[in-house]
Amino acid sequence: MSILFSKLPLKKQVLQTRLVVSPMCQYSAVEGHATNWHLVHLGQFAIGKASTIIQEATAVLPEGRISYGDLGLWKDEHIPALKEIVDFVHEQGALIGIQLAHAGRKASTEKPWISRSQLAPTHENGWQTVGPSAMPFHEKDHPPIAIATEDIKNIVQAFQNAAKRAVSVGYDIIEIHGAHGYLIHQFLSPLTNLRTDAYGGSFENRSRLLVEIIEAVKTVLEEQSLWLRISATDWAEGGWDIEEAVKLAKLVESMGVEVIDVSSGGNVHHQNIHVKENYQVPFAERIKAETNLVTGTVGLIKNAQQAETILKEQKADLIFIGRAYLQNPHLTTQFARDLGVDIEWLPQYERGKETL
Template sequence: MSILFSPLKLRGVTLANRIAVAPMCQYSAEDGFANDWHLVHLGSRAVGGAGLIIFEASAVLPQGRISPQDLGIWKDEHIAPLSRITRFIEQQGVVAGIQLAHAGRKASVWRPWEEQQGRVEPEQGGWHTDAPSAIAFDPSYTTPAALSIDGIKSVIQAFADATVRAHKAGFKLVEIHAAHGYLLHQFLSPISNQRTDQYGGSFENRVRLVLEVVAAVRKVWPQDLPLLVRLSATDWIDGGWNADETVALSRLLREAEVDLVDVSSGGNIASASIPVGPGYQTKFAARVKHEAGIASGTVGMITDPGQAEHILRTEQADLVLMARELLRDPYWPLHAADALHDATSWAPQYMRATSRKSPQRPTVDYSDNSK
């Protein structure tokens, strides 16, 4: 049996396999509301056999969106359309998770495919942004306001409130986004955080907000459900957040009852040179797993079943998160099982397409799903 298709238990939740759909922004919401695009996009990957689907970065405050079209979970009205999707995902035997996020100084920008890029001005539907310090990500972005202590407390409370909504919406896993140059990562890095109060300067001060958010989330998130944190292991630039600090923070996260660290990198420094290539971030996940003593996930240019299996078999990570490859092929897990001479379940509607003996998922009555 392959390790890729072996179960992974996180608290009271068991993933059917070690393949996770990484959070991928779709920039397709209006006022934060999930819609049919999200149902089809995420639902097809559930049919495709991933063990875990993590919904895209969902803003805990409206000003925490990357673009005006980002998914949101800052108000109770967002719960019902999210519930529709989590219900379908779970009917496929897949665990539904959500990434809670605040974009900080990287907020209020145009969608990637728009002709116009950079900041969206308030008169165009944008907003003023917040960050640890009044330092813009690059000249095309808005210069943010430095958050006050009261503003920081409001952010912490927003993450906690969003967590309560996530549970009501049927999610079984929450991931806190502290990577890719968004607000919590901005506090971690001495390049974007030049505060002189208790949230800036030393390592202990720069990690304070992440730990306070984790504590607030863990307090309201059920004890039998897993909590993940996504970290950028390095800023890929001298003087920035680095891999040693990531390991040190991961130890603190383990003590704070985080169950797995989802290890990515970069995103905080516009000019950073990143040596992108197949598996280029797995070494960081391996360090977190072995040096911090906490389960880790890895992501980044993982495309081949043998590559994913090798990562797990050599104990570089416990979970493989995939993004672009699952955009290209939502049914990659089904093909990967064949490639590894293993078996994974197929939806009964698709059983006639399998080329080998595969277990069949239970038949589901979908008649009540729209209610």
């Protein structure tokens, strides 16, 4: 009896398996609009029987995009192309979530296959970034402008507006991107947040932006489940760590977040990570043990038995997978075969089950 292929009921939805396609930026949007690329990219996972797919980081404001090729939902005109994707995924019986994001000081980059560097505000595809404090991610980067206290409400409002649009598109899940050194994580971490107002200093103050975003987003949700992705540690001395992450998890649980998706790192250039199989699992395990949140783990999970073992040992409830889904968009059916589980394929592909 496979746990990976067992259902997980949430308050208003049922996840059909414990596998989730992790959000992955495609840098293929035009002015924030989804293109055919996104329809095929996300659609292929649904054809391959993925039960839950989280769409890439989608910016709530234009300056909150990582690159000029990021998806956005800062205006109603973005809705129709996203609706085509969501409708297609639903027609195949899968659930789809949107990851709402603001990149903060890590915004204004080139598409990674062109260059890994940041684009200056004077570059035709670049812009002035913002952040909790006027400190760049990399010493070569153009410093962000520290967001004025009175302007923080505009960021919160942008998350709420985007969430409202996401509800009208028909997404099943709204995931707030609080990880990987983007704006929310920049506020959470004492290494990147040097503010002296109500949004900096204590844990309570550093969490305030996220708390306000959750409050604002919650008020516009209908049937959607609210998820949060966090980095559990900065992997750097004096930084955000698992102790504060556990505290945050308890706080967001009390606010109605249903699933926590536990990643790590990305906030400071001098982070010291030793990446290996399951390296982020202990963070999820800790949060799962100390809260009642549905807890996801991610990172270098490459085969079905590995995923099954994590679930069996109760270290997580959900397995998020990124790159292995790029290698094989039909990974879900592959994992089922590997575990000897017979899952139903879509009728158009049913004959593909035959042994040749």
